[in-house]
Amino acid sequence: MTGTLDITIEKIKKSRVSDYDINNVPFGKCFSDHMFVAEYADGKWQKAYIKPYADEPMSYATSAFHYGQAIFEGMKAYKNEAGEVSLFRPHTNFERLNKSAIRMAMPEIPEELFMGGLMELIKLDTDWVPTSETGSLYIRPFLIATDEAIGVKISDTYKFIIISCPAGKYYGEPIKVLVETNFYRAVKGGVGFVKAAGNYGRSLYPTKLAQQKGYQQVIWTDSETQQYFEESGTMNVMFVIGDTLLTPALSDTILDGVTRSSVLALARDWGMKVEERKVSIKEVFEAIEANNLKEVFGCGTAATIAHIIGIGHNGKDYALPPVADRKFSTKVDETLRNIRKGKAEDKMHWMVKVI
Numbered sequence: 001m002t003g004t005l006d007i008t009i010e011k012i013k014k015s016r017v018s019d020y021d022i023n024n025v026p027f028g029k030c031f032s033d034h035m036f037v038a039e040y041a042d043g044k045w046q047k048a049y050i051k052p053y054a055d056e057p058m059s060y061a062t063s064a065f066h067y068g069q070a071i072f073e074g075m076k077a078y079k080n081e082a083g084e085v086s087l088f089r090p091h092t093n094f095e096r097l098n099k100s101a102i103r104m105a106m107p108e109i110p111e112e113l114f115m116g117g118l119m120e121l122i123k124l125d126t127d128w129v130p131t132s133e134t135g136s137l138y139i140r141p142f143l144i145a146t147d148e149a150i151g152v153k154i155s156d157t158y159k160f161i162i163i164s165c166p167a168g169k170y171y172g173e174p175i176k177v178l179v180e181t182n183f184y185r186a187v188k189g190g191v192g193f194v195k196a197a198g199n200y201g202r203s204l205y206p207t208k209l210a211q212q213k214g215y216q217q218v219i220w221t222d223s224e225t226q227q228y229f230e231e232s233g234t235m236n237v238m239f240v241i242g243d244t245l246l247t248p249a250l251s252d253t254i255l256d257g258v259t260r261s262s263v264l265a266l267a268r269d270w271g272m273k274v275e276e277r278k279v280s281i282k283e284v285f286e287a288i289e290a291n292n293l294k295e296v297f298g299c300g301t302a303a304t305i306a307h308i309i310g311i312g313h314n315g316k317d318y319a320l321p322p323v324a325d326r327k328f329s330t331k332v333d334e335t336l337r338n339i340r341k342g343k344a345e346d347k348m349h350w351m352v353k354v355i
């Protein structure tokens with residue numbers, strides 16, 4: 001039961017899990033046995049079901065395709081050595097999804113529907129949760145407008161769907177990023193603070209240009225002054241300058257990352273100086289010149305911690321300190337991995353056990 005909705009469950013006849021080496025599959029391409037679906041119409045959530053993962057026919061007039069009422073989340077389940085499966089901070093993703101729903105004029109999802117569907121789904125697919133050191137089950141909840149009609153308006157019907165896929169490390173190697181001052185990920189008053197599908201579509205062209213120049217990602221700057229760092233690709237960005245951990249403060253152009261908040265919580269717990277404020281390009285490059293920039297990394301659910309070892313700006317490349325010298329991000333990466341894998345105390349009560 002999810003409040004007033006029963007979840008009907010149709011199990012797969014024969015699991016596909018043995019078709020894959022789930023500890024070694026490419027990210028995002030092989031999906032677990034089941035999916036959760038909830039349908040919204042006539043002003044309320046109507047139906048909730050779990051069924052074998054499968055393509056579903058959709059009209060080409062489906063409004064999500066045309067007008068972008070499409071939002072999503074990214075979260076992970078982990079398996080410990082005893083074979084128990086837990087989710088990392090799922091309520092935070094639930095809350096952020098509803099924040100996205102409000103901004104995109106979509107119906108909010110009741111907590112029981114989100115958590116109930118998620119728990120039932122992951123219970124059925126525990127065999128898909130990798131056991132490797134860096135492995136996890138990546139979970140993709142998403143909400144799409146499903147009215148079959150051309151014409152810009154708020155959709156009357158929606159589907160909330162959860163699918164999942166085994167995942168290893170997202171960026172195998174440390175990355176090089178290009179400071180982007182011509183294209184913006186997000187603008188004041190826009191939707192950068194939520195996980196709207198369009199945010200990702202608009203980022204692809206500038207990212208392609210950066211990749212053609214030999215960088216893996218861009219670091220976005222603010223659209224008003226181009227003087228402040230915002231995020232890196234699909235990650236929040238952090239700097240260690242001297243003994244201070246520095247990250248751009250949340251705003252309507254920055255996503256409130258679950259990993260960001262977890263890294264900040266650990267840093268504060270360890271007594272480190274933490275500053276959430278505007279971080280200027282100028283101060284970061286001055287710190288590089290003064291040999292005072294110790295670490296730069298991106299953080300996010302898919303990547304966890306992605307070390308940034310080079311930054312390009314105005315035609316010049318700056319090498320950053322080697323990963324081996326990065327004490328904070330290495331410790332935070334290890335600590336998060338150990339908490340998630342049940343190998344370190346979960347002091348903050350972040351893990352929610354599924355089974």
Ligand SMILES: Cc1ncc(COP(=O)(O)O)c(C=O)c1O
Binds near residue numbers: 074231233235259300
């Ligand atoms: C634009 C953007 N920023 C930051 C993040 C990191 O957020 P989280 O740590 O919740 O995955 C993501 C990833 O979802 C993202 O897409």
